[in-house]
Amino acid sequence: MIKKIKENIYSVGAVDENIKIFHGYEVPHGTTYNSYLIVDDEITLIDFVKEPFSETLIKNIKEIIGDKEIANFVCNHVEPDHSGALPYLQKEYPNAKIYGTAKCKVGLSAYYPELDMKNFITVKKDDNISLGKNNLYFIPAPMVHWPDSMLTYLKEEKILFSNDAFGQHLAVDDIWDESLDEKFLFDRVANYYANIVLPFGASVTSLIKNLSDYSFEIACPSHGVVLHKTLPTVLESYIKWSNYEVDEKQVVIVYDTMWGTTKKLAEKIEKEWKEKGFDVSSISLSENHYSHAMGKLIDAKYIFVGSPTLNNNVLPSVSAFLTYMKGLKPKNRIGKAFGSYGWSGESIGQINEIFKNAGFETLEEEKAIWNI
Numbered sequence: 001m002i003k004k005i006k007e008n009i010y011s012v013g014a015v016d017e018n019i020k021i022f023h024g025y026e027v028p029h030g031t032t033y034n035s036y037l038i039v040d041d042e043i044t045l046i047d048f049v050k051e052p053f054s055e056t057l058i059k060n061i062k063e064i065i066g067d068k069e070i071a072n073f074v075c076n077h078v079e080p081d082h083s084g085a086l087p088y089l090q091k092e093y094p095n096a097k098i099y100g101t102a103k104c105k106v107g108l109s110a111y112y113p114e115l116d117m118k119n120f121i122t123v124k125k126d127d128n129i130s131l132g133k134n135n136l137y138f139i140p141a142p143m144v145h146w147p148d149s150m151l152t153y154l155k156e157e158k159i160l161f162s163n164d165a166f167g168q169h170l171a172v173d174d175i176w177d178e179s180l181d182e183k184f185l186f187d188r189v190a191n192y193y194a195n196i197v198l199p200f201g202a203s204v205t206s207l208i209k210n211l212s213d214y215s216f217e218i219a220c221p222s223h224g225v226v227l228h229k230t231l232p233t234v235l236e237s238y239i240k241w242s243n244y245e246v247d248e249k250q251v252v253i254v255y256d257t258m259w260g261t262t263k264k265l266a267e268k269i270e271k272e273w274k275e276k277g278f279d280v281s282s283i284s285l286s287e288n289h290y291s292h293a294m295g296k297l298i299d300a301k302y303i304f305v306g307s308p309t310l311n312n313n314v315l316p317s318v319s320a321f322l323t324y325m326k327g328l329k330p331k332n333r334i335g336k337a338f339g340s341y342g343w344s345g346e347s348i349g350q351i352n353e354i355f356k357n358a359g360f361e362t363l364e365e366e367k368a369i370w371n372i
């Protein structure tokens, strides 16, 4: 995919329509691995693609620059969906310098022992390079969302190459946010934040504060569309989510069922809370991936989880959701456990235990023996 962003600035990455699960996270709309080419006196490539798309990336680059050399690679993030193509790129452009954080150097050396690291240049905050007409500034952003993470700012064009920050998992051909229905786009931005960025609220707050030093009008993330029209609203949402602000009237019920009784309990609880004036949505884990449920609860003050007892435990689908949610560390929430059982009924206690370990307040549980 080659798309022009501005004069001499191109998106040259790859569209992955076929991916369905991205390290345990469901991506029903696929994704893109965005790579950005700046054609200046020194040609520079910012971020790369996942290894299987290396050939596509190199072909796209050559369509623009022909046989010219790339002078600089900027590796904003070492995770393999962005760095996988680097060994291939280095074979093609062996003299290019590689810019990244100190942690990036460690990660690249570990992932790709074949990489020649003699041209690696370690950067820190406020370091910058001149490409000719343009200047790039490096903005390390540790734990947004890996220790090595970094953003890169193109001063003259007011473009922020934000890597994973502000991304969305969407396989789209048109690179601009304007091309998408805004509600759909924000749903994808929220889903991405909930599943990837949520545990790192303090780091996001620190990044947003740092970004006030840079005047940018466009954010080019490493997944999904380029943000221009929606950028102010996406930034506002990141501020809200990083502060763990939630909607006090929103309830999300996540459950699975064996013979329908826990489902009936979920429906009863949904009806009661709707009658109390709450905005309630229910997600069945038989029909939805746990990461879909995670995306839906980003703004919810109340997270209710239901499971019957199976062999003295919660159902594996609910257990997977709880493990996943616990790792993503939602804060400032109130939980309620519910579920059915026949004789022992351990599921409720196990859900409450996870709520308590996650720092949730808890409401009175609801149980049903056999049926309601």
Ligand code: FEO
Pocket (backbone or CB within 6 Å): 077, 079, 081, 082, 145, 146, 164, 222, 223
């Ligand atoms: Fe898109 Fe942290 O990788």
